[in-house]
Amino acid sequence: MGRPPCCDKVGIKKGPWTPEEDIILVSYIQEHGPGNWRSVPINTGLMRCSKSCRLRWTNYLRPGIRRGNFTPHEEGIIVHLQSLLGNRWAAIASYLPQRTDNDIKNYWNTHLKKKLKKHQAIGAIFAPPPSSDLSTTVVPAISGASHVDHHHNTITNPLSKDNYASSACNNPAEVTQLIARRSPFAAPGSLDADSSSSLSYASSMDNISKLLNGFMKSSSPQKDIKRSATEVNPLLSFENMSCNALPDFADVLPPQPVLMEQRSHQESKQQQAQPPLSSIEKWLLDEAAEQVVDLMDLSDGCCSVPMLF
DNA sequence: AAGTGAGGCAACCGCCGCAGT
């Protein structure tokens, strides 16, 4: 006999969230802080499943989220991490604190996968040496990351300093920048212009930021969020932030518990075993030699992309 | 201008892990 559904299906509203619902949810979390999602629909009167409330908050209403306009730098990180971690979007998202796993997953499925395929096709035409052939490493990752050990404790930190011990750059931030620069996706036109053009409510930055304006201006709720975040995970830190500028409210970002556990776990492990450069890293580094000049210009643009908040 | 197909994205579904009892 299976487990009953997490919430009573009868009377549960589905579909897109309305501004009114968002306001109710934000107001409630402003007062009580995130967590105890079970009680959210009960206490707010929202006719929504607790999961739906959590999803709405974490993916769209939570402060500190950037939406759309993935930078080449971010694309590079995503591609790199996907090749290493597979479709573990939450883990990947933890390296891009401003992005949600859902957003990254969608972006991968709709943009990056195609670009990668396209690049592979081009690569096949020009027939790179087998040892550095992108398709030999990336294809398995696309098809489910069978090469990745899905047990949390065995995953290495793909952006850890140690992971790059054999590369020319010892600074993880510089390495991620390097990857972004050398990524086939690092093109000026790759800024996701279409994603900002949506007029639907759910993806309207205006609406969400309006909702959040009151939230962010209120001092006590901010403290609540900050407190709850640090209480839940005292290891909360932003040492893994990329070269992009931190938003002013970065300190209210929720914790990344899985990642932090992994990192602390991994960093000791990695001191013993330093994984070699992945093929994609090799490829990225190889490609750089001939593209350095152009891509240096790109990287400037990449890191100067204005923040949405 | 209307129809149609493709693409993008928000949200749901179901499974899993973990904590509490």
Added chain:
DNA sequence: AACTGCGGCGGTTGCCTCACT
């Protein structure tokens, strides 16, 4: 140790928008 419930995660769906004919 076994059971239960909640939260988290990844896969998938379905709606909406836009470009093309």
